[in-house]
Amino acid sequence: xxxxxxxxxxxxxxxxxxxxxxxxxxxxxxxxxxxxxxxxxxxxxxxxxxxxxxxxxxxxxxxxxxxxxxxxxxxxxxxxxxxxxxxxxxxxxxxxxxxxxxxxxxxxxxxxxxxxxxxxxxxxxxxxxxxxxxxxxxxxxxxxxxxxxxxxxxxxxxxxxxxxxxxxxxxxxxxxxxxxxxxxxxxxxxxxxxxxxxxxxxxxxxxxxxxxxxxxxxxxxxxxxxxxxxxxxxxxxxxxxxxxxxxxxxxxxxxxxxxxxxxxxxxxxxxxxxxxxxxxxxxxxxxxxxxxxxxxxxxxxxxxxxxxxxxxxxxxxxxxxxxxxxxxxxxxxxxxxxxxxxxxxxxxxxxxxxxxxxxxxxxxxxxxxxxxxxxxxxxxxxxxxxxxxx
Numbered sequence: 001x002x003x004x005x006x007x008x009x010x011x012x013x014x015x016x017x018x019x020x021x022x023x024x025x026x027x028x029x030x031x032x033x034x035x036x037x038x039x040x041x042x043x044x045x046x047x048x049x050x051x052x053x054x055x056x057x058x059x060x061x062x063x064x065x066x067x068x069x070x071x072x073x074x075x076x077x078x079x080x081x082x083x084x085x086x087x088x089x090x091x092x093x094x095x096x097x098x099x100x101x102x103x104x105x106x107x108x109x110x111x112x113x114x115x116x117x118x119x120x121x122x123x124x125x126x127x128x129x130x131x132x133x134x135x136x137x138x139x140x141x142x143x144x145x146x147x148x149x150x151x152x153x154x155x156x157x158x159x160x161x162x163x164x165x166x167x168x169x170x171x172x173x174x175x176x177x178x179x180x181x182x183x184x185x186x187x188x189x190x191x192x193x194x195x196x197x198x199x200x201x202x203x204x205x206x207x208x209x210x211x212x213x214x215x216x217x218x219x220x221x222x223x224x225x226x227x228x229x230x231x232x233x234x235x236x237x238x239x240x241x242x243x244x245x246x247x248x249x250x251x252x253x254x255x256x257x258x259x260x261x262x263x264x265x266x267x268x269x270x271x272x273x274x275x276x277x278x279x280x281x282x283x284x285x286x287x288x289x290x291x292x293x294x295x296x297x298x299x300x301x302x303x304x305x306x307x308x309x310x311x312x313x314x315x316x317x318x319x320x321x322x323x324x325x326x327x328x329x330x331x332x333x334x335x336x337x338x339x340x341x342x343x344x345x346x347x348x349x350x351x352x353x354x355x356x357x358x359x360x361x362x363x364x365x366x367x368x369x370x371x372x373x374x375x376x377x378x379x380x381x382x383x384x385x386x387x388x389x390x
Contacts, residue, residue, distance in 0.1 A: 001030050001170075002037045010166060018069035022162035029159055030170030039132045039171045043074040044164035045120050046112060047136035048157030050081035050348035051100040053372075059099055062106040065161070072167035075112045076120040078137050078157075079290070079318075080104065081349050083341040090316075090341070091354050112164070116343035117320035118289045119226060121148065124322075129248055132175055134163035138239070139230035139289050139364060145240040147225045149248040151175045154239045174240055181253045182214035182242050189217065189264040194295075195361050195381040197224040201231025201238075202271040202363035203263050210237040214255050216244050223292055230289050230364035275366035278376035281359040284338070284385055285346035287318030288362040293327050296340075300330035302383060303390070308337050310389040314355075318345040337390075347372055359385045 003011065011027065013020040030038065048054045054061075081100050082092045092100075108114045115123060118137050127133045127150035135141035136155040144150045153173040155163065163169040173179055186204055190196045197220055204213055213232075220228060220243060232238035242250040286299070296319065308315075315338030324331055324342050331340045346358060347365055352374045359378040360366060369375040378385070 001027065001035055003027070007038060007168070016068045018065050018067065019165055021065070022069070022165040025159060025162040026166060026168060026170055030172065033170065033172040035170035035172040037171050038168040039175060040167060041073055041134050041163055041169050042131045043076075043125050043127045043133045043135075044071065044160050045076050045078070045125060045133070045135040045137055045140055046107070046157055046160045046164065047078040048161075049077040049079065049103060049107070049116050050344075051096055051103055052081040052348055052350050054103070054157075056099075059103060059106075061158075062103060066106040066109045069110050069165050071111045071164040073164055074125050075164040076123070076125040077107055077112055077114060077116040079118055079345045079348050080116045080343050083339070083344050086339060086341060089339055090344075090349060092350065096350065110165075115321055117322075118345070119292070119320065122290075122292060122323060123320060132169065134160045134169045136160035138233035138237075139226065142229035142233050142239050142241065143226050145174055145180075146229065146242065146247050147222070151180075154237065180240060180249065181212065182255055182258065183211040184208055184213055185255055185258050185260040186213045186215045187217060187260050187262045188215055189262065190268060193381060194223055194227050196268065198227045198231050198361065198363040199268040199271045200263060201228040202235045202275065202366070203267045204261075205232040205235030205238055206271070206274075207261060208236060208238065210239070212240050212242070213238065214242045214244065214250065214253075214258065218243060219246055223295060226289050226292075227362065227364075230362065231367075234364040234367040271363070272379060275363060275377055275379040277370065278357040278359070278378045281313055281357050281378050281385075281388065283346070283351065283355045283358045284313060284315045284389065285318065285351075285358055285360050285365065286316070286362075286382065288345050288347060288360065288365040290345065291317060291319040291323065293323055296323070296327050296330045296334065299382065300327075300333040303337060303386070304333055306390045308389055313389045314338060315389065316341055316346060351375070359388070361385060
């Protein structure tokens with residue numbers, strides 16, 4: 001793999017130990033995937049922010065790396081294991097909270113923005129079309145590859161942090177034009193709701209694994225695209241998709257001759273049934289991926305004149321601190337039913353300490369809650385889930 005003189009200097013340790021270790025990791029990944037060289041990146045998004053997911057080992061790693069490391073590009077973080085101001089409402093232990101706050105402190109010390117969200121593209125981290133990036137959150141990287149046309153592989157947390165520190169990543173995979181072509185056509189016959197798009201992503205991810213789909217007959221907006229991306233990445237490992245007439249690169253490729261898969265009402269019904277394992281709920285959790293201003297506004301409009309009748313079910317609305325600050329009136333309505341939590345979510349919080357049965361309108365959460373949080377799941381449309389408690 002070719003390295004420039006400046007890159008060789010970093011690798012030899014002339015720019016500090018942390019930069020050297022970061023370059024070693026990026027180069028090692030490049031060699032594994034037969035990259036010919038490195039490319040400059042304009043942004044990074046780093047997973048491994050929740051103490052629940054990285055534990056004491058990850059905390060020690062950050063203590064070591066942060067001694068002399070600084071990120072070179074705009075860098076953001078994935079959700080935490082708690083709302084840093086309202087963790088007591090989430091019944092988080094003081095020990096967990098102390099270590100979680102230390103993790104944030106260490107990332108901040110390295111220059112990483114400590115607004116923590118799985119939708120950084122709704123805030124201040126928006127790579128442009130054609131730019132290279134190093135993103136580790138599966139739903140976010142799929143969104144920016146597909147809906148924006150930036151270029152990133154499915155990075156791991158340490159790999160994304162290493163790339164952020166040196167401002168470069170290995171040039172392989174989805175950074176290369178030849179690897180961004182669709183492999184299968186999805187003929188979609190679905191409704192227009194967000195939940196329909198979530199189930200569509202679930203059905204497609206299960207069916208095609210890591211292939212790149214080319215969708216026909218849908219026109220997803222930002223909310224629909226993010227929920228599709230999240231479901232496809234969780235049910236399979238889809239890191240990019242094209243939508244005819246919507247995504248910026250869809251017209252670059254000849255799709256004639258590709259296999260066509262039909263996804264309609266039956267396939268969506270099967271996808272939903274595969275996610276449902278609970279008959280009742282203790283927690284309703286929304287915002288996986290994090291809620292947008294539009295979603296919060298629509299939820300508030302639905303709940304405006306309603307009252308909660310079941311006090312044995314907790315309700316969480318999860319979003320970023322940036323989005324929460326933009327719609328205070330709507331947040332006030334939602335807070336009548338449950339906390340609007342910032343910079344955390346049900347998947348990376350230690351909910352298994354307090355709950356065993358969770359309801360959600362997210363197929364992504366429906367995939368991860370059983371494995372990461374030991375939950376039985378009820379997965380359905382927002383309105384139908386809320387009808388259980390109002």
